[in-house]
Amino acid sequence: MAILEVKDLVVSVEGKRILNGVSLSLEEGKVHALMGPNGSGKSTLAFAIAGHPGYVIESGRIFFVGEDITEVPPHERARKGLFLGFQYPPEVEGVRLREFLRLAAANCQEPFCEFQKLYREALEYLHMEDLGERELNVGFSGGEKKRSELLQMRVLRPKVALLDEPDSGVDVDALRLIASGIEEAARSGTAVLLITHYPRILEYLPPAKVFILDEGRVVKEDGPELAWEIERTGYEAVR
Numbered sequence: 046m047a048i049l050e051v052k053d054l055v056v057s058v059e060g061k062r063i064l065n066g067v068s069l070s071l072e073e074g075k076v077h078a079l080m081g082p083n084g085s086g087k088s089t090l091a092f093a094i095a096g097h098p099g100y101v102i103e104s105g106r107i108f109f110v111g112e113d114i115t116e117v118p119p120h121e122r123a124r125k126g127l128f129l130g131f132q133y134p135p136e137v138e139g140v141r142l143r144e145f146l147r148l149a150a151a152n153c154q155e156p157f158c159e160f161q162k163l164y165r166e167a168l169e170y171l172h173m174e175d176l177g178e179r180e181l182n183v184g185f186s187g188g189e190k191k192r193s194e195l196l197q198m199r200v201l202r203p204k205v206a207l208l209d210e211p212d213s214g215v216d217v218d219a220l221r222l223i224a225s226g227i228e229e230a231a232r233s234g235t236a237v238l239l240i241t242h243y244p245r246i247l248e249y250l251p252p253a254k255v256f257i258l259d260e261g262r263v264v265k266e267d268g269p270e271l272a273w274e275i276e277r278t279g280y281e282a283v284r
Contacts (some may be wrong), residue, residue, distance in 0.1 A: 046072060050071075071205060071237075073234055076231050094127070112125075128203035129207045138180055139180065142180070149200075149201060191213075207238045211223050227239065228249075239252065244275070247269060254266060
């Protein structure tokens, strides 16, 4: 069953059209990979689905659990269970990771005792015990920032997770850990859209479907074998 549907989405940023009619759907409990060359619109699609005001939807619709959320503000999308993991997670001075997540969980109607339990378990699972009381991403390494995003997803348990290059800038041990965390989220019912340039992470996390985005359109979709075809031949083969 499709939990998120994007239909003919046309999006512009600062007056420049980036997406030219994107259509795709995500299924509950499945991992979907979104691949494409630089500048093809992958991050733009994630930000548009999440409701970033700088990404103007000119036409098309976004449906989340059957509801049209095209005009719904980003904080309401988050409350409904839509999560965005950033490619470049920001550092937020003065805001502790624990407090940030406690408030986010409360807004998602998660009881405090349940949050405490989930937070401790997530810190342990992601080997972040020494970072749990730090300011949000401040002084974190690139890999620690990516694990921080996974920590947030693990605690908030979203219905849909849009993960923008969680595999970039991490070593092989962190890559395995991140892949394991994503797989576990999918097993618990989260629909995942994994944005990546390279199929390295897909060795540990085979997707149910791979979408290829190029020049603002989905030009091909298929099973996990499509990622390996791209690895062998490059994107020219699917244009």
